[in-house]
Amino acid sequence: MRLRCLWIGETKKTPFAGLEAEYLDRIRRFVPISVATVPEMRKVDPRKRVSQENKETRLLEKKIDAKSFLVVLDETGKEFTSVGFAELLENLMNRSGPEVVFLGGGHAGIPRALVDRSDLRVSLSRLTLPHELARVVLLEQIYRSLSIIRGLPYHR
Amino acid sequence: MRLRCLWIGETKKTPFAGLEAEYLDRIRRFVPISVATVPEMRKVDPRKRVSQENKETRLLEKKIDAKSFLVVLDETGKEFTSVGFAELLENLMNRSGPEVVFLGGGHAGIPRALVDRSDLRVSLSRLTLPHELARVVLLEQIYRSLSIIRGLPYHR
Numbered sequence: 057m058r059l060r061c062l063w064i065g066e067t068k069k070t071p072f073a074g075l076e077a078e079y080l081d082r083i084r085r086f087v088p089i090s091v092a093t094v095p096e097m098r099k100v101d102p103r104k105r106v107s108q109e110n111k112e113t114r115l116l117e118k119k120i121d122a123k124s125f126l127v128v129l130d131e132t133g134k135e136f137t138s139v140g141f142a143e144l145l146e147n148l149m150n151r152s153g154p155e156v157v158f159l160g161g162g163h164a165g166i167p168r169a170l171v172d173r174s175d176l177r178v179s180l181s182r183l184t185l186p187h188e189l190a191r192v193v194l195l196e197q198i199y200r201s202l203s204i205i206r207g208l209p210y211h212r
Numbered sequence: 213m214r215l216r217c218l219w220i221g222e223t224k225k226t227p228f229a230g231l232e233a234e235y236l237d238r239i240r241r242f243v244p245i246s247v248a249t250v251p252e253m254r255k256v257d258p259r260k261r262v263s264q265e266n267k268e269t270r271l272l273e274k275k276i277d278a279k280s281f282l283v284v285l286d287e288t289g290k291e292f293t294s295v296g297f298a299e300l301l302e303n304l305m306n307r308s309g310p311e312v313v314f315l316g317g318g319h320a321g322i323p324r325a326l327v328d329r330s331d332l333r334v335s336l337s338r339l340t341l342p343h344e345l346a347r348v349v350l351l352e353q354i355y356r357s358l359s360i361i362r363g364l365p366y367h368r
Contacts, residue, residue, distance in 0.1 A: 071227035071234075078227075138340040181337035183353055184294040184367065193349075197339055211340065 057148065058155040059089040059198065062119055063191065064112065065096030065162035072188040079195035086202040087149070092119055096162040113167045121154050126174045128159045128166050129190055133177030138211060142201035144176075158198075160191050213304065214311040215245040215354065218275055219347065220268065221252030221318035228344040235351035242358040243305070248275055252318040269323040277310050282330045284315045284322050285346055289333030294367060298357035300332075314354075316347050 067073045076091075083089045094115045097108045120126060125148055136144065148156045159166060159174070171177065180193045203210035223229045232247075239245045250271045253264045276282060281304055292300065304312045315322060315330070327333065336349045359366035 071230040074227040135338045137338050141339065180339060181349070182291045182293050183297065183336060183349070184356065185349065186352060189349065189352060193337070193339070193341065193345065196342065196345060200340065 057087075057151065057153065059083070059087055060124075060155050060157045061089065061091045061191070061195070062116065062157055062159045063091065063093045063162075064116070064160070064164075064166065065187075066093045067188050067191060070188070072192055075192045076195055079192065079199050082199045083195065083202060086206065089198070094119065097164060109167045113169045116159070116167070116170055120157055120159075123153045125151065125153055125156045125176075126159060126170075127156065127176045127178055128171055128174040129161065129180065129194060130166065130171055130174075130177040131179055131184065133179040135179050135182070138197060138200050139204060141178075141197055142204035142211075145198065145201040146205050158194060160187060160194065162187055213243075213307065213309065215239070215243055216280075216311050216313045217245065217247045217347070217351070218272065218313055218315045219247065219249045219318070220272070220316070220320075220322065221343070222249045223344050223347060226344070228348055231348045232351055235348065235355050238355045239351065239358060242362065245354070250275065253320060265323045269325045272315070272323070272326055276313055276315075279309045281307065281309055281312045281332075282315060282326075283312065283332045283334055284327055284330040285317065285336065285350060286322065286327055286330075286333040287335055287340065289335040291335050291338070294353060294356050295360060297334075297353055298360035298367075301354065301357040302361050314350060316343060316350065318343055 067076055080089060080091065094112065097112050145156075159170060180190055180197070185193065200211050223232055236245060236247065250268065253268050301312075315326060336346055336353070341349065356367050
């Protein structure tokens with residue numbers, strides 16, 4: 057089972073982009089993982105917000121195979137310990153289906169329609185994190201999970 | 213009231229150090245904050261571990277004024293929402309006393325004696341975070357808190 061990250065809005069060329077690349081490289085020592093991005097909705101006239109969100113939703117849906125397991129990062133989602141997250145990932149990777157998709161929002165979060173159709177909502181912290189920092193935390197946890205699953209000493 | 217971060221082990225020159233510096237700069241637009249570091253205990257012969265930890269504890273205690281409010285980052289600590297953390301910080305800054313110290317551990321965490329004498333244990337996430345990433349999350353939350361306290365639009 058492949059892993060795939062789907063981001064709303066590119067990670068800007070700050071230190072966050074460097075950390076993302078580093079954790080992606082580390083994850084790839086264990087499993088294939090890809091990153092795809094859809095353009096982030098600009099701040100628009102509030103009256104046009106619904107049609108903009110619908111457009112964003114269509115773009116995202118095109119990139120998510122109907123058989124994929126869709127995980128969304130959502131503040132109201134379930135919180136995991138690292139060991140619990142590793143168990144989740146191990147179960148997902150043993151499941152049939154083409155891939156596990158982790159969807160990370162932009163400034164405006166994730167369109168409601170995608171949250172509703174997701175298979176799991178995950179909250180990384182009760183704290184509100186900037187979306188680019190949340191991506192780093194997610195990728196680090198995926199790497200940590202893989203090292204837990206393989207019994208490597210990264211996670212003590 | 214001043215803010216002070218006390219780290220066990222320097223943040224290495226990775227992207228983490230850059231993010232720390234960035235959030236420190238942003239925090240300083242609002243309040244004075246300083247960072248001090250004590251050397252990290254090396255991996256030692258387990259029989260010498262206790263004496264090493266005692267030495268580390270003494271070094272840390274020298275840097276913490278007895279009247280300071282000591283917050284330690286600890287996985288078993290209390291979890292906050294960002295608004296809750298902002299309320300905490302506002303209360304602490306209105307309190308008398310020289311400073312609020314945020315103590316962030318290294319690879320081996322924080323010596324038990326310091327956890328015991330702390331005024332508050334804070335957990336940033338149920339997930340285990342690398343200590344350098346935890347420092348970034350803490351500083352971002354301090355900045356976010358200050359922007360919440362001032363009513364600025366950073367936190368939506």
